[in-house]
Amino acid sequence: MSKRVEAIKQDPQVRIRNFDEVSDGITSEMALAEAARCLQCKKPACVKGCPVEVPIPQFIQALKDGQVDNALAIIKEKNSLPAICGRVCPQENQCEKYCVVGRKGEPVAIGLLERHVADNAAKTDAIPEIPVKRREKVAVIGSGPAGLTAAADLALLGYPVTVFESLHEAGGVLRYGIPEFRLPKKIVDEEINYIRRLGVDFQVNVAVGQTVTIDELKEEGYQAVFIGTGAGLPYFLNIPGESLAGVYSANEFLTRVNLMKAYVFPKYDTPVRVGKRVCVFGAGNVAMDAARTALRLGAAEVNIVYRRSREEMPARAEEIENALEEGVNFICLSSPLRILGNEQGEVVGVVCQKMRLGEPDASGRRSPIPIPDSEFQIDTDTVIVAIGQGPNPILTRTTQGLTVTKHGYIVADENTGATNIPGFYAGGDIVTGAATVIAAMGAGKRAAAAIHEYLLSKSNATVSQ
């Protein structure tokens, strides 16, 4: 079997000086060669690994046949954001994990093929035909992947849909979290413009729960609501010194840079300060993004401080590799104890403790155990805390009667997104906790189908009375 393709990437020493996309994807020849590695299994295991069940062998076959446009149409039957998913999905834990070719050698590069198709199919402003126009208005709250997918599917079913977003631009984490060098904002814009062309109305600067309540939206005539407000609440370690100047949550750091474009300050007004030495706490995608962003902003030394070892790191494999290539240091098996400041109240260092790995915990990962008398200090100008996010409470705390878990996540049916209030559906990170783009999209998709059924049954009920 031939070797798996690898993406063409910018040289690490060059790319840490710019915010351009790291990966250029693959050429058409490379794509054809890679497509030829697919066995076209009759019962494709890869599809089971995909949360939205993209017909993978079929789109690869179309690609092999030289029909890129058709390949895109096949993907879009199930996935309305392929250019995004091709770039940010953790394929190694999903489709590619189950690829039969991967049992003996390396799996087919499904993610790179998906991206290739999305980037190379003919650009068109055409939209699918929407056969029926329905009257029932639907409100979608939050414009991350969950909300965008629900909105697109409902619009295709003929519903008038309004998306309410509290920030000044739509996209959720795709906009404010994931950096330009990994997901160019032009691609996010294109996907959102497509959804606009489907007739979806976007109202930005509306924080539902503050600007309007869900009950007021019902008074305004919305008959069903999808809540996709994400996991936007940054967690901190609650260690001393965490509110010193120079300590950021990854959300703040990345929002300043991505949404507010601090990387082109002073052309854009929002500043960001990184200093020479940066410590990032955590080792997920968010931590990798923060670390690599700090390098590009001019930091001379960036350290990832992580409690467990390389093996347990939750980030996508490709991003860990990219971070290493770019010179990010990994300080594993170390846990921050306190952050040190100077007389001006600004960060100067972090005191950490060494850890060792014990038995697997509830998450299945081996749990870190502190090693006594193992404290050490890292000098640093900036600390970025990227240890996770929770549910933002501004919507849930003003929505009477909505059932949430003790951590504040909305309780919703896994298959339909239905909450305890009829007509209210929810999905994405606000239900599952911080997860993935594709999982959020899957939830948006299932909820759109369930909302359709709910509205149909309601109108039938009215008709039969």
Place this chain on the structure above:
Amino acid sequence: MARIIEKKQLANKINLYVVEAPRIARNAQPGQFIVLRLTEQGERIPLTIADYDRERGAITLVVQEVGKSTAQMALMEPGDDILDLLGPLGTPIEIKKVGRVACVCGGLGAAPIYPKAKALKEAGNEIVTFLGAQTEAMLILRDELSAVSSEMYYATDDGSLGSKGFVTGPLQEYLAAGNQVDEVIAVGPVPMMRSVCNVTKEYGIPTIVSLNAVMVDGTGMCGGCRVTVGGETKFTCTDGPAFDGHLVDFDELSARQRFYRKAEQVSMQEHVCRIGLGGNE
């Protein structure tokens, strides 16, 4: 987009704007704020809702020129649109009848205090206002605050009106004279709020301050606005902006506010150059 429908100069470099914002006006409560952005390149800046008119569907903002965004705002006139306006944000302050409330305002602090004073008065409280500024011409919302207050005390740095010095002076005298005060609300620069809190602590008077932390989103998403209150981390934008002044770590707040000062100067410099080049249109 939100249209500016009125503008009035209150003092040198301080303007009042009435802005069309029906949804915000409908749900606004005293103590809440908005976040706005003026241009595609602009920052998101928080501003207190100084008043709101539900019938007219409009809110009032009072803006002092301190940096690039506020300097740009100063150039805006009725008929101009604010690109992005989000609100009302933050937790409203609790309005209940406690008896006599002293409202202590330093400089621009009068703007956030006014809607609170008005609501507290409507709830049956007696309001005593202590208004301070650099000089008489910089005292803002004097008539509005007088209208809801039973007594007014002034302090100016140059002594042009009332007592000379900080606004804590007349407050201290008032308390020393044995006047009963059941609650204090203090809004102004950090050093002023800190010294008011030091005074009221001695007398054991509950004191509420409204904090102007650095913000980005204003909705609890970035944590940039965090402050330590009674040893706990709070987000100014969602848990506040009003907090128990006796528990706030003011040193930390100042350090976090100072963190971007240099960058703000760069930004302002660039703005000044650009206006300079653009002639006097």
